[in-house]
Amino acid sequence: MQITVTFRHMDAVEDFKKYVEEKVARVKKYIDRPIEANVVLSVEKHRNIADISLVANRIVIKGKEETDNMYSSIDLVMDKIERQLRKYKERLKKHKTINSDLGDLSGRINVLTADSLEGGGEPKVIRSENLSIKPMFVEEAAMQLESSNYDFWVFTNASSEKVNVIYRRRDGNYGLIEPEY
Numbered sequence: 762m763q764i765t766v767t768f769r770h771m772d773a774v775e776d777f778k779k780y781v782e783e784k785v786a787r788v789k790k791y792i793d794r795p796i797e798a799n800v801v802l803s804v805e806k807h808r809n810i811a812d813i814s815l816v817a818n819r820i821v822i823k824g825k826e827e828t829d830n831m832y833s834s835i836d837l838v839m840d841k842i843e844r845q846l847r848k849y850k851e852r853l854k855k856h857k858t859i860n861s862d863l864g865d866l867s868g869r870i871n872v873l874t875a876d877s878l879e880g881g882g883e884p885k886v887i888r889s890e891n892l893s894i895k896p897m898f899v900e901e902a903a904m905q906l907e908s909s910n911y912d913f914w915v916f917t918n919a920s921s922e923k924v925n926v927i928y929r930r931r932d933g934n935y936g937l938i939e940p941e942y
Contacts, residue, residue: 762785764785766778767802769803769804781802781835784836793818794817796818800813802835808829809830809831811826812838813838813842819895820908823908823909824841826841845904849901852898896919899937902914906929913927913928
């Protein structure tokens with residue numbers, strides 16, 4: 762497990778670093794594979810903010826909490842992350858494991874973002890991003906989308922073996938785009 766602790770607007774305190782490492786080590790019981798944890802501890806006026814991002818086993822889980830005490834911020838954000846991991850593990854138990862023959866479906870797709878039309882001309886590509894398409898069930902993709910800052914998630918549906926897109930709707934629900942060939 763690789764844990765990176767960053768201090769912003771505060772001195773690096775070894776006690777906080779040890780405390781974070783102990784707390785993050787507890788999530789190993791939910792995840793089989795090695796994980797990477799990025800922890801940012803910051804102070805803004807009287808607020809102590811703990812922001813944690815875990816990357817493990819094809820998922821990204823993020824949490825952020827702020828209180829008057831750094832230890833309680835760390836405790837609250839780790840409770841939030843543990844809840845998300847428990848929820849993820851329960852969803853995995855409900856589904857069959859993905860067969861090893863689906864491993865070759867994890868291709869890559871190129872996502873392009875275009876800015877608005879300028880003077881009626883063609884849209885201009887302002888950013889290109891390579892995404893890895895992983896086979897997963899719709900519920901797993903919804904959980905990934907829920908824990909990310911993205912508005913959509915591209916994945917290979919493990920049951921239909923087709924590329925799908927799940928997205929956030931304005932009403933708070935999720936929409937699913939399934940192609941017809």
